Amino acid sequence: MGRPSEDELIETYLAPLAGPGAFGLRDDAALLSLSPGLDLVLTTDLLVAGVHFFPDDPPGLVARKALRVNLSDLAGKGAKPAGFLLGLALPDDWTVDWLAAFTEGLGEDSALYACPLLGGDTSRTPGPLTILITALGHVPVGGIVPRGGAAEGDKIYVSGTIGDAALGLALRKGNAPWAAAMTPAALRFLEERYLLPQPRLALSDTLRHFAHSAMDISDGLAGDLRKMLCLTGMTAEVAVADVPLSEAAREALALEPGLVEPILCGGDDYEILCAVPPDRAEAFEAAARGAGVPVHVIGTAVAGTEPPIFKDALGRRLGFDRPSFQHF
Amino acid sequence: MGRPSEDELIETYLAPLAGPGAFGLRDDAALLSLSPGLDLVLTTDLLVAGVHFFPDDPPGLVARKALRVNLSDLAGKGAKPAGFLLGLALPDDWTVDWLAAFTEGLGEDSALYACPLLGGDTSRTPGPLTILITALGHVPVGGIVPRGGAAEGDKIYVSGTIGDAALGLALRKGNAPWAAAMTPAALRFLEERYLLPQPRLALSDTLRHFAHSAMDISDGLAGDLRKMLCLTGMTAEVAVADVPLSEAAREALALEPGLVEPILCGGDDYEILCAVPPDRAEAFEAAARGAGVPVHVIGTAVAGTEPPIFKDALGRRLGFDRPSFQHF
Numbered sequence: 025m026g027r028p029s030e031d032e033l034i035e036t037y038l039a040p041l042a043g044p045g046a047f048g049l050r051d052d053a054a055l056l057s058l059s060p061g062l063d064l065v066l067t068t069d070l071l072v073a074g075v076h077f078f079p080d081d082p083p084g085l086v087a088r089k090a091l092r093v094n095l096s097d098l099a100g101k102g103a104k105p106a107g108f109l110l111g112l113a114l115p116d117d118w119t120v121d122w123l124a125a126f127t128e129g130l131g132e133d134s135a136l137y138a139c140p141l142l143g144g145d146t147s148r149t150p151g152p153l154t155i156l157i158t159a160l161g162h163v164p165v166g167g168i169v170p171r172g173g174a175a176e177g178d179k180i181y182v183s184g185t186i187g188d189a190a191l192g193l194a195l196r197k198g199n200a201p202w203a204a205a206m207t208p209a210a211l212r213f214l215e216e217r218y219l220l221p222q223p224r225l226a227l228s229d230t231l232r233h234f235a236h237s238a239m240d241i242s243d244g245l246a247g248d249l250r251k252m253l254c255l256t257g258m259t260a261e262v263a264v265a266d267v268p269l270s271e272a273a274r275e276a277l278a279l280e281p282g283l284v285e286p287i288l289c290g291g292d293d294y295e296i297l298c299a300v301p302p303d304r305a306e307a308f309e310a311a312a313r314g315a316g317v318p319v320h321v322i323g324t325a326v327a328g329t330e331p332p333i334f335k336d337a338l339g340r341r342l343g344f345d346r347p348s349f350q351h352f
Numbered sequence: 353m354g355r356p357s358e359d360e361l362i363e364t365y366l367a368p369l370a371g372p373g374a375f376g377l378r379d380d381a382a383l384l385s386l387s388p389g390l391d392l393v394l395t396t397d398l399l400v401a402g403v404h405f406f407p408d409d410p411p412g413l414v415a416r417k418a419l420r421v422n423l424s425d426l427a428g429k430g431a432k433p434a435g436f437l438l439g440l441a442l443p444d445d446w447t448v449d450w451l452a453a454f455t456e457g458l459g460e461d462s463a464l465y466a467c468p469l470l471g472g473d474t475s476r477t478p479g480p481l482t483i484l485i486t487a488l489g490h491v492p493v494g495g496i497v498p499r500g501g502a503a504e505g506d507k508i509y510v511s512g513t514i515g516d517a518a519l520g521l522a523l524r525k526g527n528a529p530w531a532a533a534m535t536p537a538a539l540r541f542l543e544e545r546y547l548l549p550q551p552r553l554a555l556s557d558t559l560r561h562f563a564h565s566a567m568d569i570s571d572g573l574a575g576d577l578r579k580m581l582c583l584t585g586m587t588a589e590v591a592v593a594d595v596p597l598s599e600a601a602r603e604a605l606a607l608e609p610g611l612v613e614p615i616l617c618g619g620d621d622y623e624i625l626c627a628v629p630p631d632r633a634e635a636f637e638a639a640a641r642g643a644g645v646p647v648h649v650i651g652t653a654v655a656g657t658e659p660p661i662f663k664d665a666l667g668r669r670l671g672f673d674r675p676s677f678q679h680f
Contacts, residue, residue, distance in 0.1 A: 050583060051499040052425040052567055053395040053489075060388055067381040068486065070439045070473040097380040111398045111439065111484040145398040151479015156439040158396065158486045161381075171379040239380055255378060 027120055030146055037127040043107055043140020054143035056107060062162040064106075067097035073115075073152035078196060083122050084129025085219050086155070091133050093242065094159035095223035096294040100240035102169040102232035103161030104225065105137050110144035111156035118153070137225065163232065172255030173237030174299035178325040180253075180260055181308070183224050183296040183317050185270040186245050190290020191283065192218025202280040210272035217270075221294035226315040231298055234308035238298035244289040247348020248297055250331045258299075259328035263335050264288070264342070268320040288334060289347050299325055355448055358474055365455040371435055371468020382471035384435060390490040392434075395425035401443075401480035406524060411450050412457025413547050414483070419461050421570065422487035423551035424622040428568035430497040430560035431489030432553065433465050438472035439484035446481070465553065491560065500583030501565030502627035506653040508588055509636070511552050511624040511645050513598040514573050518618020519611065520546025530608040538600035545598075549622035554643040559626055562636035566626035572617035575676020576625055578659045586627075587656035591663050592616070592670070596648040616662060617675050627653055 028036060034049050042048055045055040058064060071090050073079045095105055110130075114123075134140055139159065174180075192214040194200040203211055224240070231238045237256070241248045245267065253259055264284060269277065277283050296319075300308045305321075312319040323332070334342045356364060362377050370376055373383040386392060399418050401407045423433055438458075442451075462468055467487065502508075520542040522528040531539055552568070559566045565584070569576045573595065581587055592612060597605065605611050624647075628636045633649075640647040651660070662670045 047498065047500070050579075051429075052570075053393050053429045053431070053496075055496050056392040056394060057493065058386065058392065064384040064386065064392065065381050066384060066437060066471055066488075068437045068439055068471060068473045070441055070475045070484070072441055072475055072477045072479070074478055075475060101379075101381045103381070109394060109396045109486055111396055111486075113398055113400055113482060143394055143396060145396045145484070147398045147400055147403060149400045149479060149482065150402055151400070151477060151482070154441060154477065154479070154482050156398070156473070156484045158437055158439075160394075165385065168381075168383050170375065172375070242380075251378075 033123065033146060037123055038141065041127065041131045041134050041141040043142060046140065046142045049143065056142065056160060058162055061165055063165050063168060065098060065101050065103040065161040065163055065168055066158065067094050068156065068158045069093045071155045079152065081219065083126040087126045087130035088133045088220060090155045090157050091130060092221045092223050093294060094157050095137055095139065095225060096221060096240040098159055098161035099224045099228050100238050100296055101163065102167060102228050102238065103163045104228055105139035106160045106162050107140045107142040108160065109142055109158040112144065112146045113149035113154040114146065115149055115151065115153050167232045169231045169235050169238040171237055171239045171252055174253050174256050174258045174325045175236055175301065176258065176325060176327050178236055178299035178301055179305045179321050180323045180325060181298050181300060181319045182245065182268060182322055183227060183319050185268045185273060186293055186295060187273045187287025187290060188214050188217035188270050189292035190286040191273055191276055193290065193292065194286060202276050205279050206275055210275055213270065213272045218292060223294060224296045224317055227296055227312060227317045230308065230311040230315055231296065234304045234311060235298040235300050238296060241293040241295050241297050242291055243348045244291040245293065245297065246288045246334060246344055250347065252297060253325060253332060257327055257329065258325040259330050260323040260325055260332040261335065262323040262332060265337055266320065266322045284342065285344055289344050361451065361474060365451055366469065369455065369459045369462050369469040371470060374468065374470045377471065384470065384488060386490055389493055391493050391496060393426060393429050393431040393489040393491055393496060394486065395422050396484065396486045397421045399483045407480065409547065411454040415454045415458035416461045416548060418483045418485050419458060420549045420551050421622060422485050423465055423467065423553060424549060424568040426487055426489035427552045427556050428566050428624055429491065430495060430556050430566065431491045432556055433467035434488045434490050435468045435470040436488065437470055437486040440472065440474045441477035441482040442474065443477055443479065443481050495560045497559045497563050497566040499565055499567045499580055502581055502584050502586045502653045503564055503629065504586065504653060504655050506564055506627035506629055507633045507649050508651045508653060509626050509628060509647045510569065510573065510596060510650055511555060511647050513596045513601060514621055514623060515601045515615025515618065516542050516545035516598050517620035518614040519601055519604055521618065521620060522614060530604050533607050534603055538603055541598065541600045546620060551622060552624045552645055555624055555640060555645045558636065558639040558643055562632045562639060563626040563628050566624060569621040569623050569625050570619055571676045572619040573621065574616045574662060574672055578675065580625060581653060581660060585655055585657065586653040587658050588651040588653055588660040589663065590651040590660060593665055594648065594650045612670065613672055617672050
């Protein structure tokens, strides 16, 4: 089958995902009317084949992850999705099958999260497939939850479980000798946690109502905790035993204690990290339960300029070679 | 000099460009509060080294063009800039000097057009340098000028001059035997028209007040005219003699009559194409003059499903191999 022209590609594969204000992707720009009383929240994530995902990852999952990492950013700001823009640079060997599967996955999540395609741009590239999604969300005016807002005494919470995706990535890389002793179900769980993040949008309202500060964990808990706390001159001490781990991660860690570093520093968790004042902690926990999102306290914010420290079960301070993911 | 980490890169080179709502680029998302009564207009353009620009183009000019092509889209919708997001994938051989010059140029135009950096994402790429800018603009509610809106009898206008950038590109490619007979000043003019578009933001208000439909010309006049008119079942007949050409383009065309195709189909003009009802034509022209932007009538919209036709000085219909730029 011949490949479509750029216009045909947009018309056939992308226009069906277009929402109101996208003009059927036949205009140069999109329109977004926010209801009065709402602020716009904007976030962008760049995904490059071979850097952020494997070129042979299923295209539908690549698409869904590309959208979801942006939705996770919105969740961390207490925002609800309003739509997204897609920049797509296709390598010379792109196929119609790849694109059809990519846009099918994108369409599924666009519908699931009520986040329509508003516009974008496509191009060829002599390099690897490159995806840039810009997600737009909204919060009530003044309601955005900042990254910098933690105060002394705030309880530090994380949602879900930490480290699964980093272990899933090690599995995908074939860099996991510990895997041989694990059950297929546990391995599948970890791989799926890497391939398909679950943006915690269900927690948006709860964060807006109760949290002083929040962010999604994308570059590793250790580094992201430092980033969040240092903005207000805070630090924390975290007992690794208090960091919520999945059954599968627990199993892997028992087999290979050195996995504590990728678990705490590996990133791709797309869970929420937030700071909640102690007098609101109980109400926050109840609201999170009501939203169906498990949350756990991992520490307390204290004044200090040192990076947060992590201690093992014997109270020994852990040292990390690379506490946070960096591209350069 | 060693290269900075990703965080240092953002802090040193990009944070100085950040506007209010960008949280100093230390958050996952940006905030944009639009005044009541305004709609948001969004546009995205992807630029890949070796596809959209030459890898050895001056980095400051690459940055300014990347922003300006987006601002040109906003101008074509009658919008004013509000800010932009930057996605930047840096190849493995990026240098601090390149980045410093790139962000210096970006900062100049960000200030010139009152369009602050709101956020973005950076990454490495094993491929070529890739830039994706998303520009945000605003129009009074309901004021966006659509691409599809031309009615029978509307006068079709273009701003400025057409074809200069396509000739400048031929010069950059060393694919211009006609250049030998031209003055250095004319060649410099054409090259500059390719390297640094002039977004017609001065025409935004005029378009909102008088035009039925508008767009910026980025993929060539012939193809873009078709795209604009076909949305409302219109077509047009254009005498090439009525298409405004610069002195330099006129000189080149006299030397090589075959240049009529790149002039009309080559793209990168970033001029405005619009349709204005005849009873508002005089007021439109006066307003454009007041805004300091030259505009010329090139034809009249008539009902029809055929692509617009272009006729030469002898009334012969021109055929084009490729009326519009396509990436695939």
